[in-house]
Amino acid sequence: MKIAVMGDLHYVQQTQYNTGEAHTPAFIEARDRFFERYINGFFAVEADYYVSVGDLTNFGTADELSEVYQLIRKHDKTFIHTLGNHDLYTMTRQAVCEQVQQHTNYSIDTPEATLIFWETAREMDEEVYGGTVTAQQLAWLEKELLASGDKTVFVFGHHPIYDTTHHSNYENLSIDPSIDVASVLRKKEYGQAFYICGHTHYDSIVQHENWTYVQIAAVLDVPAMRVIDVQQGNVTVTAQTVLTAEYQHDAAIIAEQMDFFEGRLDGAGTTLTRNIVVPTAVPSSVR
Ligand SMILES: [Fe+2]
Numbered sequence: 001m002k003i004a005v006m007g008d009l010h011y012v013q014q015t016q017y018n019t020g021e022a023h024t025p026a027f028i029e030a031r032d033r034f035f036e037r038y039i040n041g042f043f044a045v046e047a048d049y050y051v052s053v054g055d056l057t058n059f060g061t062a063d064e065l066s067e068v069y070q071l072i073r074k075h076d077k078t079f080i081h082t083l084g085n086h087d088l089y090t091m092t093r094q095a096v097c098e099q100v101q102q103h104t105n106y107s108i109d110t111p112e113a114t115l116i117f118w119e120t121a122r123e124m125d126e127e128v129y130g131g132t133v134t135a136q137q138l139a140w141l142e143k144e145l146l147a148s149g150d151k152t153v154f155v156f157g158h159h160p161i162y163d164t165t166h167h168s169n170y171e172n173l174s175i176d177p178s179i180d181v182a183s184v185l186r187k188k189e190y191g192q193a194f195y196i197c198g199h200t201h202y203d204s205i206v207q208h209e210n211w212t213y214v215q216i217a218a219v220l221d222v223p224a225m226r227v228i229d230v231q232q233g234n235v236t237v238t239a240q241t242v243l244t245a246e247y248q249h250d251a252a253i254i255a256e257q258m259d260f261f262e263g264r265l266d267g268a269g270t271t272l273t274r275n276i277v278v279p280t281a282v283p284s285s286v287r
Pocket residue numbers: 008055084086199200201218
């Protein structure tokens with residue numbers, strides 16, 4: 001089984017948020033070219049599931065959501081969107097989910113792994129952009145982890161777990177540190193587990209006990225993707241370039257002119273913080 005994952009895309013509309021006026025022709029041209037080519041390249045990679053770890057859009061406006069989903073739906077692939085804080089700046093979670101026809105907080109059980117998608121972003125809160133989860137979500141995650149036995153688990157969410165991947169110990173760059181997610185993750189006693197996130201805009205991989213935390217940089221900074229290959233005996237996480245350096249010029253024009261986005265020139269990690277092979281071997285007799 002293969003899972004393709006994109007980091008924060010921050011698809012941006014062609015008009016200014018505050019005035020409604022159009023951005024410059026150079027911005028619109030760069031935007032149209034960059035996002036369409038990135039999305040086409042992302043879906044050109046063969047996978048069973050295609051996941052966005054949130055901030056698919058820059059401000060969660062109806063225009064941004066409908067335009068980006070138009071580009072995505074052209075490909076007729078299984079696309080799963082866990083919402084980021086930016087996806088929820090304009091509308092409630094329920095309104096966004098109705099518009100894009102996505103579910104929230106659910107799992108998919110496959111023969112090779114359990115895939116868990118959970119929501120960590122606050123609704124319509126531009127001040128506090130760190131993540132939060134409810135007691136019900138924690139109880140649900142615990143139940144899912146216990147039920148997974150020794151099967152490999154992947155949890156996809158927008159915000160990192162506090163004090164794991166790069167910068168996740170900074171204010172607002174993780175799920176609220178006062179919420180004890182770590183104790184719940186420890187309920188996964190057998191087998192390997194992966195937590196896949198975005199939000200900080202830095203590539204990073206950190207391993208602790210049987211959890212591997214994989215954080216993905218923002219697409220405008222690093223037009224790449226992660227391919228997670230779940231094979232018998234191991235899970236391989238590989239960073240794959242989607243757009244080559246020639247599109248960095250477009251990305252720079254977009255990032256410079258758009259609101260609510262700060263380019264990170266140092267978002268790209270090294271090989272060791274983008275790729276990993278994790279052995280998952282469990283004798284088939286005990287499965
Ligand atoms: Fe983001």
